Amino acid sequence: MHLLVWTRDEESPAGASALESLAAACQGGDRKAQKELFDALSPRMMALCLRYMGSREDAEDVLQEGFVTLFTKIDSYQGAGSFEGWARKIFVNTALMHLRRTDALGLSEDISQAYGLSARETTPLQKMGYRELVRLIAALPPDSRTVFNMYVVEGYSHKEIARQLGCTEATSRSKLQRARLRLQEMMKVM
Secondary structure: OOOOOOOOOOOOOOOHHHHHHHHHHHHOOOHHHHHHHHHHHHHHHHHHHHHHHOOHHHHHHHHHHHHHHHHHHHHHOOOOOOHHHHHHHHHHHHHHHHHHHOOOOOOOOOHHHHOOOOOOOOOOOOOOOHHHHHHHHHOOOHHHHHHHHHHHHOOOOHHHHHHHHOOOHHHHHHHHHHHHHHHHHHHHOO
16 A cells, blocks of 8 residues: 655655754744744644544644644754654654543453454555545544554554553554454445
8 A cells, every 4th residue: 555645754845954943943932933833744744633533623633732742842852853753753642642531442452352353454455546545544443543544654563552552462453454454345335
């Protein structure tokens, strides 16, 4: 599957040096730089929030909360790695906290409850438009959508997902498998 997104390790097209400069200006208290940084990051972070939250209203709440956290903690950015990567972690964590608060993840599932799920993927996601794929992902249940986004889109390992969500690696794998199977089912009816 090919998604047109940036992973944690890639430089964004907006240019890391521009974001780094804006971040440094924000650390110095420059209000204009804060507005410019918001304008530069908000479209990409909104897309990230939409992938996790599934509804525009929830995504907007997470976006706002994420920027509050970003600007509150901007002094802790030390320049290790890309600024956008650092910011993405804030927004992913903000989305996860929101999902935990609303108990949308339901990650207490045991691997025995996933009995009967096939471990092999029957068909890959074929050529599909980005918007259509995002719509399908948004239709997944919150727990499966979250694990799918973290694993497939953000590139987290099952160990990292388990640590972030407070579940087992087996639960993470099970949620990912369910997401894949559900996406395949939805694609068949298209």
